[in-house]
Amino acid sequence: MAVDSDESAAHAYAMRASEQAGHQNRDGSDGFRGNHSPISMRAGDEVGNTSAAAVLPNACKHCGQRLYTSKELDCGFCCNGCSAAYSLINGLGLGYYYCLRDSAGERQTIRKTAADSQFNHFDGAEFRARFVRELSGSQSRIDFQCNAVHCSACVWLLEKLPEVLPGVDQVRVDLARAKIAVWFDPSKIDLSTLGRTLAGLGYDPHPIASRSTAFSDQAADVTFALQIGVAAFCSMNVMLLFIGRYQGLFSGMEEQYAGFFSWVSLALAVPAVTFSALPFYRTSIGALRLKRFHIDLPISIAIVGGFLSSAVNTALGRSEIYYDTVTALIFLLLLGRWFQRRGMKKVALASEMLYAIAPLSAIKITHEGAQEVFVEALRSGDTIKVPNGARIPADAILLSGDAIINNALISGESAPCKVSRGNEVYCGALNAGPEFTAQVTAVAAHSRIGNILQGIESASVRDSKTASFTDKVAQYFVAGVLALSVLTFLLFIGEGMAPALDRVFALLIVSCPCALGIATPIVMSLANARAARAGILLKSGSALERCANIEKIYFDKTGTLTHGKPAVVFSHLQGGSDASRQKINHIIQKLESGIEHPAAEALRNFAGSGPVGPDEPELVSRTVINGAGVMGEFSDGVRRRIGSLRWIKSEGVNLEHLQLIPDAHTSGSTIVALSEDNQLKALFALRDSVRDEAAEAIADLARRGVTSGIISGDSSGVVGTVGESIGLSQSDLISEASPEQKAAILTEAGEGTALVGDGVNDALALSKAGIGIGISGGAEVCLKVSDVFLLRPDLGLITELIDGARSAQRLVRRHLIVSLVYNVSAAVLAISGFIGPLAAALIMPASSISVILSSLWNAPFKKEAAWK
């Protein structure tokens, strides 16, 4: 994956990558946790390597997926969904989209969406209240997250919608964040029509709540941009005037001009002090209320004091004025804040996270029949229907027979489990078995997953888990500066009020902690940007700081130390020739297509990677036997089965080839067989294998003095095997831990402990851990709650993170010492009265510039890391 040098773009990519995995529930193409390769994308990559997708004769005209059979080649589409999307786009008169896409050389294929949802739940009052913003009587706005938006052709297609869809006034696409905003007239178009159209075009719409933090952030960002703009304007102009004044100090200046310049500078400083500097006042007052000194306190005092004393001196016609220093201080510090802000991600609300993982719609059964409704319209006691492959929309009691549920999202268990009638199923879990009905017991925020997410929200709201190092230093610094000021005032009060105050303000201005205010944010934001290029996203400067102090790392097993899904680790094909491999690939593709089972996905991945020959038999009918396998009748009259050994054996197939699988592959593996009539044709060993780099990464960590451990929801046997294979001792392994237990263990472990995880089941623990490290391919919630997010599922990044964090920490400490020397010597000069306005104006930027240059020169995280 290409990671943009711009860190915000990199962030957006991460969001998209993780959301693709997190949103699988909605497009129905794939339900297994942690996957990031729906079958359509994989096949597309193959095509994309050669040329633009739709240009190839054997690629689907809409999605560019490779076509296999003669029937598909005849019509030019891989499925009915693509055919429908193609005729919809052409029907709307937007066929030019395909030209644009192909001429852009767009390699990515279109992700397919679920055609089964009718989006009727988009029309409910509860849905409107949650997602739609009414702008005026005839215009409303709704925002969607559409992860399929990825190129200029998408922008063109979506922004053309107002011309072809009556009632839609305007569509704006935000490519970097994969968001679209739609302005529409609710009296002319139903939201369900809009939803269906977007989904039909291939952009599965995930609505964004109208009270989402994203919107309040936007407003805050605009205000902040205005504050910086005003500060820049004021400080630059004041500086210009002051160059004239300083010139006048040497060569003489007529009284009338000096006075005029002072008054104009005063006028220019007013907006900077009263508007731009507001953030500093707010944080220092906020901290004072909590009985703490914040670094903004001496800054605020210096700004206000420097301005007031200059104003008084201007009125009295004296030359001790500091407008240039005050305004430059405001501008430079705001710039530092802006750097800091860029890398930060705001706390997500529990309700937003819930929508990311739980389905938005539910099928409610009333006496009038089944009806698709918005989840918030469900009440306890309602009866719902959950089809195969769908996520359960609420906590519920099973009414119909047994169900096969994949709880991976909640508990982390990778294998689907059987739930019998009368037992509870949880919101967010996947129905891996046949359709069932259930009675709702708890909805949304009251469900088990809702409770977990609320715990995460409250944990991340009090984000300041640890006071950052600079905050701690600031406490002493502020106290010291304030004490010195009082002392100076008392010492010189004998000379009169005015000279004493002059010295105090000169002291406050020269000792202003620029290294803390500017250098630290710059080191942090450079570290953030470079880390992002290496594949590590840091949520905040304090996260980086805490990473430097990691002593122990716990790994969640599934998806972090292991790949998180079974893969074919060994195959034995009867016959062994290329032709038979091609035939078996074809049979697997046909028999396993669309089946929601980890093993089916592993086999599809295996088959998709190999060649497929022409003129293979067509699938006539297919039966899926839950817990056993799948059986199909083919056009050549042969009955083929893929499934568990036990089932294949019970169907009377001879299993004499079993010993052909080496022992190394049978232990801990699931063996799946493929039979033709009663002949065994192929054997596959499937296993969730440990990542290749895991053992090395753990050894690297140990060399840096960081111990590792496993904390997992899996059984002790599985955890033990994995732990042993990567060289961990039994005492470092914690197994069979529920999400709540994990969180408790990590809360107790304290600041120096990190957790590496990828699932929703880790999310609560990630938010409670000293450092939460989320890994790509996991759930979106992980991205939202973790302090650090790895863009590549590569454990080597963790050692890189710790190295970078440690070098950042060293750099920040060195700057503190350098600037402390500056400040102390300047303070001594100020107290003894040597420093006038000119000297103060020179020393302040000299101190800032030297630490800024040093930050740029020595930025942590190696540049070469980007090219690894």
Next chain:
Amino acid sequence: MEVIFILLPLSLALGGVFLLAYFWAARSGQFEDLETPAVRILPDEERETDL
């Protein structure tokens, strides 16, 4: 040099106009999305397709 009493306010007023233009641009959301406008202009005039 008395002209400075007129020129200085004038130049500041001119600068103020640009500051107001920046205000308008920031308020109307022009700095929110810096990537999409670059690709929005890419498609040429629409032409007939034979796809």
